[in-house]
Amino acid sequence: MASISDLLKARYGCDETHGSGAANPTLETLLQHKSVRNFIPQALEPGTLEILVAAGQSAATSSNLQTWSVLSVEDPSRKDKAAFLCGDQNFIRQAPLFLVFCADLSRLTRVSQQRQTAGVGLEYTEMFLMASIDASLAAQNVSIAAESLGLGICYVGALRNNPREVAELFHFPDRVIGLFGLAIGWPDPADTASVKPRLGLDEVLHREIWVDDSGKQANNFKSYDNALASFNSGQKREGIPSWTERCARRVATVESLSGRHIWNQVLQERGFDLK
Numbered sequence: 001m002a003s004i005s006d007l008l009k010a011r012y013g014c015d016e017t018h019g020s021g022a023a024n025p026t027l028e029t030l031l032q033h034k035s036v037r038n039f040i041p042q043a044l045e046p047g048t049l050e051i052l053v054a055a056g057q058s059a060a061t062s063s064n065l066q067t068w069s070v071l072s073v074e075d076p077s078r079k080d081k082a083a084f085l086c087g088d089q090n091f092i093r094q095a096p097l098f099l100v101f102c103a104d105l106s107r108l109t110r111v112s113q114q115r116q117t118a119g120v121g122l123e124y125t126e127m128f129l130m131a132s133i134d135a136s137l138a139a140q141n142v143s144i145a146a147e148s149l150g151l152g153i154c155y156v157g158a159l160r161n162n163p164r165e166v167a168e169l170f171h172f173p174d175r176v177i178g179l180f181g182l183a184i185g186w187p188d189p190a191d192t193a194s195v196k197p198r199l200g201l202d203e204v205l206h207r208e209i210w211v212d213d214s215g216k217q218a219n220n221f222k223s224y225d226n227a228l229a230s231f232n233s234g235q236k237r238e239g240i241p242s243w244t245e246r247c248a249r250r251v252a253t254v255e256s257l258s259g260r261h262i263w264n265q266v267l268q269e270r271g272f273d274l275k
């Protein structure tokens with residue numbers, strides 16, 4: 001079993017870490033996560049989809065309202081259409097299983113109708129937030145479960161590039177919307193991608209109160225730009241802009257949202273009122 005210290009070194013891309021001792025299998029799975037974008041053409045074992053979704057349903061859920069659903073795609077021609085709508089990312093076609101995680105307020109709309117209540121609460125931004133949070137927690141449980149079985153995963157936020165077409169492809173009813181996809185399959189053993197370093201712990205962990213220190217943050221950014229630069233050169237990925245450069249570009253203009261600037265409008269169209 002790997003040592004905590006070695007796993008943390010890889011996770012932060014530096015030699016100084018704050019952990020020692022042996023990891024347990026759960027920590028090993030979590031700390032060794034890496035997105036997989038190369039899958040071999042091998043089917044999942046029967047029952048895998050069901051156990052993964054059960055793991056997803058085991059996540060905590062706000063007030064036990066369970067305001068999410070997941071749609072599974074295994075049919076190659078439908079997967080091809082989904083891949084096309086998701087930035088034409090080929091690993092979606094390769095993966096034997098593509099899951100679409102949805103905010104689902106249609107279920108509680110029906111419950112309200114059955115119980116003859118107005119369901120006014122469903123018209124507020126809070127309920128969309130709740131559904132998105134619950135769907136994300138479930139998806140992360142599915143991801144960890146998949147990784148614990150030796151499978152690889154890659155989230156697909158590009159599902160939000162074409163929300164209307166995605167809704168049409170999957171026949172989503174009112175008050176159901178696809179938030180992101182998740183490609184799942186057997187990793188190609190020839191893939192040399194390794195664990196990608198994250199921002200230093202100090203940058204994301206605020207103890208007791210938030211200290212807004214721009215000087216410290218500038219140093220943190222510099223360290224992380226360096227850590228990712230050596231990660232990329234170790235991966236033989238040349239010419240990649242620094243992390244700060246990529247982040248700044250990613251939020252620089254409306255165009256950098258890849259078509260996702262329409263989301264407020266699409267949510268209204270699909271029955272999420274967001275009052």
Ligand SMILES: Cc1cc2nc3c(=O)[nH]c(=O)nc-3n(C[C@H](O)[C@H](O)[C@H](O)COP(=O)(O)O)c2cc1C
Pocket residue numbers: 033034035036037089154155156157158159180195196
């Ligand atoms: C919600 C979400 C959406 C993502 N969308 C995509 C995507 O569309 N395409 C892709 O290649 N990776 C996607 N990713 C993967 C991230 O790029 C990846 O997690 C990040 O670069 C960190 O790398 P790692 O997962 O290997 O640690 C997404 C991740 C998340 C959490």
